[in-house]
Amino acid sequence: MEFKRERYLQQLITSMESPLIKVVTGIRRAGKSYLLFNIFDRYLRESGIPEDHIIKIALDDMENASLREKTALYSFIRSRMVNDGKYFILLDEIQYVNGFEDVLNSMLHIKNADTYVTGSNSKFLSSDIITEFRGRSDEIRIYPLTFKEYYEELGGDRRDRLDEYMRFGGLPIVALMSSDERKISYLKGVGEKIYLSDLKQRHNIKNPTEFEELLDILASGIGTLTNAQKLSNTFKTMNHTTISANTIKKYIDYYTDAFIINRARRYDVKGKRYISTPAKYYFCDIGLRNAIIDFRQIEPTHIMENMIYNELIARGFQVDVGVVEINTQNEKGHGVRKQLEVDFVANKGYNRYYIQSAYSYFDESKIAREKASLISIPDSFQKIIVKGDSGLPYRDDNGFMIYNLIHFLLNDFI
Numbered sequence: 308m309e310f311k312r313e314r315y316l317q318q319l320i321t322s323m324e325s326p327l328i329k330v331v332t333g334i335r336r337a338g339k340s341y342l343l344f345n346i347f348d349r350y351l352r353e354s355g356i357p358e359d360h361i362i363k364i365a366l367d368d369m370e371n372a373s374l375r376e377k378t379a380l381y382s383f384i385r386s387r388m389v390n391d392g393k394y395f396i397l398l399d400e401i402q403y404v405n406g407f408e409d410v411l412n413s414m415l416h417i418k419n420a421d422t423y424v425t426g427s428n429s430k431f432l433s434s435d436i437i438t439e440f441r442g443r444s445d446e447i448r449i450y451p452l453t454f455k456e457y458y459e460e461l462g463g464d465r466r467d468r469l470d471e472y473m474r475f476g477g478l479p480i481v482a483l484m485s486s487d488e489r490k491i492s493y494l495k496g497v498g499e500k501i502y503l504s505d506l507k508q509r510h511n512i513k514n515p516t517e518f519e520e521l522l523d524i525l526a527s528g529i530g531t532l533t534n535a536q537k538l539s540n541t542f543k544t545m546n547h548t549t550i551s552a553n554t555i556k557k558y559i560d561y562y563t564d565a566f567i568i569n570r571a572r573r574y575d576v577k578g579k580r581y582i583s584t585p586a587k588y589y590f591c592d593i594g595l596r597n598a599i600i601d602f603r604q605i606e607p608t609h610i611m612e613n614m615i616y617n618e619l620i621a622r623g624f625q626v627d628v629g630v631v632e633i634n635t636q637n638e639k640g641h642g643v644r645k646q647l648e649v650d651f652v653a654n655k656g657y658n659r660y661y662i663q664s665a666y667s668y669f670d671e672s673k674i675a676r677e678k679a680s681l682i683s684i685p686d687s688f689q690k691i692i693v694k695g696d697s698g699l700p701y702r703d704d705n706g707f708m709i710y711n712l713i714h715f716l717l718n719d720f721i
Contacts, residue, residue, distance in 0.1 A: 310452055310460050310479050312342050314621070318447050319347050319423070325445050328411050329423040333449035334566040334591045335501055338479045339425040340365070340399050342449060347423070351395055361395045362387050366403040377406040381413055388420065396422040408439050415443060427505070448566075450621045451592045452477030454614070454716040465713050473610050474602070476594020494598035502595070506561050517542065517550050521558050525568060525588050526599040530612045532573075532628075534585040535559070559588070566591050569620065574627040574652050576661075576684055587628050589616045608666040611695055611712060612650060615664050618716055624653040629661060631683045647680035653721070659688040660721050668694035668709075681707060689721070 315331075319342075322329050331339045344363055351361055362384060364371055374380045388394050396414065401407045401424040414422040457477055458468050475481055475490045478497075484490045503519060512518045524541060525533075535552035542548045542555075562568045569589050573582040590596035593613055597605060619626045629649030651662040661684060665677045681690040682705060690707045693715045700710045700720075710720065 308460060308483060309345075310338070310456050310482070312338060312346055312449075312456065315342055315447060315449050316346055316350060319343075320350065322445050322447065323421060326415070327443055327445040328415065328440060329421075329447060330440070330444045331423065331425045331447050331449060332566070334451065334595075335427065335505075336478045336480060336497060337449050337451050337592075339449050341479070343397050343423055343425055344399060348397065356395060357392075359387075360392055361397065363397045363399075365399045367400040375403045375405070377404055377410050380404055380407075381410050384414075384420075385417075388417070391419055393419050393421060396420055398422070398424045400425060400427060402426045411440065412443070450477075450617065451594075452479055452482060453618055453621050454713075457482055458717065465717075469713055469716075473593065473607065473614065474597060474605060476592040476597070478592055478594060481594055490594070491598070491602065494594050495601070498595055498598045502565065502567055506565055510561055512558075514550065514554070517546075517548060518558055520546065521555060522562060522567070522599055525559075525562075526590065526596045527604055529589055529596065530587055530609045532585040532587055537585065567595070569616070571616065571626055571628045571651075573630050576629050576631050576649065576652065578632075581627075582630060589613045591617065593617070607695060608664075611666050611693075612664040614712075615662065615693055615715070616651060619651060619653045619662070622655075622719070622721070624655045624660075627652045627654075629680070629684075631680045633683050647683060649680045649684070658721075661688060661690045663690075663692045665692055666695035668692065668696065678705060678707065681705070691715075691721070 319329065331343055333339055344365070348361060348363065352358065364374060364380070364383075366375060374383055384396060401411070404410060411422065411424065414420050454469065454472050454477070457472055458465065461468060461482065475487075475494065478494075481490050481493055484493065503522070506512070507515055507518065520542070521538065524538060535556040538555045539550055539552045542550045559568070559570070563570055567590065569591060571587045571589060573586060574580075575582055590613060593610055596613070616626055629652040631647045631649060633645050633647060635643060635645050649661050650664045651660075653660045653662060661681055663677045663681060665673065667673060668677070677692055681692075684690070690705075692707055692709050693712055694709060695712050697713075698711050700708065700714055702708055708720070
C-alpha cells in the first residue's frame with residue numbers, strides 16, 4: 308500500500324525546469340524521504356532516466372557514514388558523474404553533513420546536476436533555508452496526508468474514516484498501522500522523543516517544562532485567538548510560573564519553524580490590512596495535536612476547523628482569519644462598532660474565498676451567526692460554509708455555497 312502524494316510529485320516534476328537546489332521540507336514523518344527516494348525516483352526511471360544518472364544517498368544510513376564529511380560527499384558525487392548527461396542528485400537527511408551548505412552551493416555550479424535534498428527539522432528548518440540559500444533554492448513544503456489522500460488509499464465507510472482521521476491525523480506511517488493502540492503509542496512517542504527533544508536540543512531550552520506546557524496550552528486551544536502576553540498571564544494564573552511574553556513568542560516561533568504549528572494572522576477585510584495581534588494557531592497534524600494532550604478534548608468543532616485550515620494550506624492557499632467591522636446598536640439603542648469573524652480568508656493568486664466552519668448547522672440562531680459576517684463583506688468573492696453533518700452541496704438564498712465536511716475535503720471545489 309502506498310500513498311501517491313501526487314500533488315508533491317507534480318511540484319517536483321515542475322521544478323525540474325529550474326536550475327535551483329530543490330529543498331523538500333515539512334514536519335518530520337510526513338513522508339519527505341519516501342517522496343524523494345521512492346515516488347520521485349520511480350518517476351525518473353519511468354521517464355527514461357538511466358539508473359546510473361540518478362545518484363541517491365541516504366545520509367542517515369551507516370553505509371554512507373563516510374560521506375558525512377563535505378569534501379568526501381562532493382568528491383563522491385563528482386566521481387559518479389562520468390559524462391555530460393543530466394544527473395539527478397537525491398540527498399536525504401543532508402543535515403548529517405557538517406558544512407552541507409558548501410556542498411549545495413557547489414552543486415549549483417555544475418550545469419548538468421539537478422539536486423534535490425531533504426533535511427531534519429531539528430537542523431534544517433525553513434528559516435535556515437531562507438538564510439543560507441536565498442534566491443538559490445526552490446522549497447517544496449510537504450504536509451501530512453490530506454483526508455482525500457488518506458481515504459483514496461484506505462477506502463471504506465467515509466464517516467468511519469473521517470472519525471479515524473480526526474483522531475489520529477495524517478502521518479503516513481500512522482495511517483498504515485492496524486490498531487488504535489499502536490497509533491496512540493507511536494504518536495505520543497514521536498511527539499515527546501522526536502519533535503520536542505529535537506527542539507529543546509537545537510535551541511538549548513532553559514525552561515523545558517514550560518516549553519512543553521506551552522505546546523499543551525496551544526493544543527488545548529486550537530482556533531482560539533491568543534497572543535504572547537495572554538499566554539504569559541495564563542502561566543502566571545494557572546501554573547504560578549513567571550515566563551515573559553518575549554520568551555513565549557520565541558518558543559512559538561520555534562514550534563512554527565519546526566512545522567508543528569501554523570499561525571493564522573487576523574485580516575481586516577474592509578480595511579484591507581493585517582492586525583498584528585492576537586492570532587490563531589493550528590496544528591500541522593491533528594493526530595500529533597491529540598497525542599500532545601493525551602487524546603483528551605477531542606472536540607469535533609475545533610478539530611474540524613483545524614482540518615479545514617490544513618486542507619486550504621495543502622491546496623496552496625495563504626490563509627488568514629478574517630475580521631469584519633459593522634455598525635450596530637446596543638440594547639440602549641446607542642450606535643456601536645462590532646467585530647465579526649470570518650474563520651478563514653483563503654487567497655491564491657487572484658482568487659479569494661471566505662470560509663466559515665460550522666460543525667452544527669441546524670439551529671436557526673447558529674445559522675444566522677455564521678452568515679452574519681459573510682453577509683457584511685462588501686465584495687463579490689465566493690463565500691462558503693462548511694458544515695459537519697451530511698447532505699449534498701447547495702447554494703443558499705444569499706448565494707453562499709454550503710458543503711458538508713466530507714464533500715469539501717474529498718472534492719477540489721476551490
